[in-house]
Amino acid sequence: MTSMNAITENQRTAPSWTDWKWQQRNATRSAEQLLQIFPGLAPEAYEMIRRNQETRRLQITPYTLSLIRRTTDGSAPQPDDPIWRQCVPQWATEGTTGYEYDGETENWEMPEEMVTPIAQHKYDNRIIVRLSNVCHGYCQFCYEALRTLEKDSVKEPFQQKYWAATVDYVQRRPAIEEVILSGGDPLMLTDEQLDHVLGDLRRLDREITVRVHTRALTFNPFRITEELVEVLCRHHLNALGLHVNHPVEITPEFRDAVARLRRAVPIVFANIPLLGGINDDVTTMHDLVMALYAVGVIPHYLYHFMPFSPGAAEFRTSVRRGIEIIRALKRHVSNLAVPEFVLPHRSGKHSIPLLGENEPWPQWLTDDDGHPIIRYTNWRGEVVDYFDAPAGNQV
Numbered sequence: 310m311t312s313m314n315a316i317t318e319n320q321r322t323a324p325s326w327t328d329w330k331w332q333q334r335n336a337t338r339s340a341e342q343l344l345q346i347f348p349g350l351a352p353e354a355y356e357m358i359r360r361n362q363e364t365r366r367l368q369i370t371p372y373t374l375s376l377i378r379r380t381t382d383g384s385a386p387q388p389d390d391p392i393w394r395q396c397v398p399q400w401a402t403e404g405t406t407g408y409e410y411d412g413e414t415e416n417w418e419m420p421e422e423m424v425t426p427i428a429q430h431k432y433d434n435r436i437i438v439r440l441s442n443v444c445h446g447y448c449q450f451c452y453e454a455l456r457t458l459e460k461d462s463v464k465e466p467f468q469q470k471y472w473a474a475t476v477d478y479v480q481r482r483p484a485i486e487e488v489i490l491s492g493g494d495p496l497m498l499t500d501e502q503l504d505h506v507l508g509d510l511r512r513l514d515r516e517i518t519v520r521v522h523t524r525a526l527t528f529n530p531f532r533i534t535e536e537l538v539e540v541l542c543r544h545h546l547n548a549l550g551l552h553v554n555h556p557v558e559i560t561p562e563f564r565d566a567v568a569r570l571r572r573a574v575p576i577v578f579a580n581i582p583l584l585g586g587i588n589d590d591v592t593t594m595h596d597l598v599m600a601l602y603a604v605g606v607i608p609h610y611l612y613h614f615m616p617f618s619p620g621a622a623e624f625r626t627s628v629r630r631g632i633e634i635i636r637a638l639k640r641h642v643s644n645l646a647v648p649e650f651v652l653p654h655r656s657g658k659h660s661i662p663l664l665g666e667n668e669p670w671p672q673w674l675t676d677d678d679g680h681p682i683i684r685y686t687n688w689r690g691e692v693v694d695y696f697d698a699p700a701g702n703q704v
Contacts, residue, residue, distance in 0.1 A: 320371055329531040332370040333445065339367065343397070346374065349384030354399045361398035364412070365458040365619070366447050369396050370529050373446055376557060391555040391587045398449040400623050408616035412459065416452055416615045419655055426465035428475040431657060434486040435518075438475055440506065441493035442466045446528035448552075450584065450620040452612075452653065457493050458619060467498075476509050479517070487518040496525045500536050507544035519544070522580070524552040526566045533566035542573035551579045551606060555588055559600040567604045578609040581648060583634075585614070585626045591637040598638065602646035611635065611648040613661075628652070628661065636663050640688040673697075 325331040337343060340359035344350055358367075373396065378387040386393040404411045422429045430436045442456050442464055451457050456464040465471065479485050488510055495503070510519055521541075525532040541549075549570055553559070570577055579601050581588065588594055598608040611634075614625045635650045652659045664670065671685040674694075681697040 321375060326371070327531045329525075329529050329534065332372055332529045332531060335371050336446070337367070337369045337371075337374060347379075347385045349380060349382065350386070354388075357399045357401050358397055360401070361403075361449075364460055365398065365449070365454070366443075366460055367397070367449075368444070368446050370446055372530070372562070373528050376560070389586065391557055394587060394623070395448055395450070395554060395584070396446060398619065400620060402622040403619065409621040410454060410617055410619040412455070414617040415455060415655065416617050417653065417655060418453075418456075418464075424478050425471050425474040427467055427471045428478065430478075430485075434484060435489060436475075436479065436485060436487075437489040437491050438472075439464070439492055440467050440490050440495035441497045443497050444492065444494040444528070445497065445525050445532065448524070450582070450614070450618050450624050452582075452615045452618055453493070454619050472506065472509070476513070479510075480513055483515065485517065487520060489520045489522065491522040494523050494525060495521055496523045496532050496537070500534075500540050503537070504540045504544070507540065507546070511544050518547045520548040520550060521546060522550040522552070526551050526563050527553055527558040530560070530562040530566040533569050535569070538569050538573045541570070546574050548576040548578065549574045550609070551577065553579045553581060553597070553601065553606075554584060556593065556596040556600050559597070559604070564604050567606060571605050576607070577605060578607040579648075580610045580612060581608060582612045582624075583614055583626055583631050584624045586624070589626045589630055589634065591634055594634050595638060595642055598646040598648065599642055602643055608646055608648040610658075611650045613650070613652050615653050629666065632661060632663055632665075636665070636688075639663065 320326055337346065340355055340362050343358065344355055373392060376392045378390045378393075379385065380387060386397075403409060418429055419431075422431050424430045424436070427439045428436050429439075439456065442462060444457055447458055449458070456462055479488060490506070495506075498506070507519065510517065567577060581594075581597065583589055588597060594611075601608050611631060613628055613631050614621065616625070618624075631650050635647065638647045650661045650663070652661060662670075665686075668686050671683050674682050674684055676682050676694070676696075681699060683695040683697050684692060685695070687693050
């Protein structure tokens with residue numbers, strides 16, 4: 310065991326370990342620091358990390374580092390470790406093939422949808438607000454890489470004048486029924502700042518739904534303090550969405566944080582990106598969704614990997630693979646634990662029908678007696694007929 314391993318164990322038992330601000334202050338932010346922690350890191354991997362880090366952010370909290378599986382001698386990460394692969398950019402393929410990350414192409418935030426520099430109005434009844442351009446840690450495949458990963462991001466950061474304009478925009482449009490607070494990570498704001506933001510929304514002249522999206526529970530679960538829970542409870546937060554990718558992220562600390570949140574927020578759900586080599590197999594996805602369901606987190610979306618995102622050559626899988634995984638889960642695990650498989654696209658999300666490659670769409674037919682039926686393939690692969698009601702009947 311290396312000295313760095315021993316230091317990490319000492320840190321885990323120190324009172325400061327559970328201080329979320331201490332976790333952020335002591336995060337690893339450079340290839341050089343990674344090499345000190347993992348002296349057995351292969352030179353070519355170190356060089357790729359160093360090169361990528363010239364233009365993008367790297368940040369791994371001590372808590373997250375403690376989850377990375379090491380080689381037998383403790384000197385290097387396991388190359389296929391799911392946390393290591395998510396957090397560390399050790400590839401050299403960016404921009405070399407079509408649809409890969411080029412530092413310019415936008416996946417999601419279309420200019421005409423940005424009603425203020427921090428607010429996007431894509432769908433009719435809701436807007437998403439970027440409360441922060443920074444995160445507790447950085448997924449190196451981030452779909453919002455132009456905002457979060459780029460060291461020289463051209464995206465505007467949160468400012469009070471932009472927030473005031475956003476609140477005014479919502480106030481003047483009664484059709485807006487929900488405000489989604491996202492980022493980056495909105496929980497990078499202090500409790501006082503969040504209290505102010507949520508208070509402004511609750512002072513509108515009508516009741517709206519407020520949702521928060523965060524990665525904090527997998528990168529820094531200690532952010533879910535009793536003080537934060539009190540703020541969320543005071544302002545009646547309606548829903549909180551978690552970003553979770555692999556069963557190893559469902560730690561005792563994660564479970565404790567979820568338990569605290571569920572005292573304040575009625576709906577806690579998870580969004581899961583489909584990542585090649587990390588969760589693109591049935592067993593891993595089964596274990597992940599059931600672990601979430603067991604602690605009261607609904608697996609909501611399984612996102613197919615967006616094309617113009619970092620690490621596309623590393624993480625992209627076929628849409629067919631995503632369909633296969635969800636089909637293998639459907640009816641074999643609890644239905645509330647089966648996420649909806651969606652394609653995120655600049656024009657909006659699209660839900661994927663769970664049809665096999667040669668499987669026909671359901672057919673509207675009539676049987677030999679003239680009764681309407683719907684013929685489809687069930688979860689066992691059997692072709693079955695469902696007896697429909699005649700046109701005009703309500704059954």
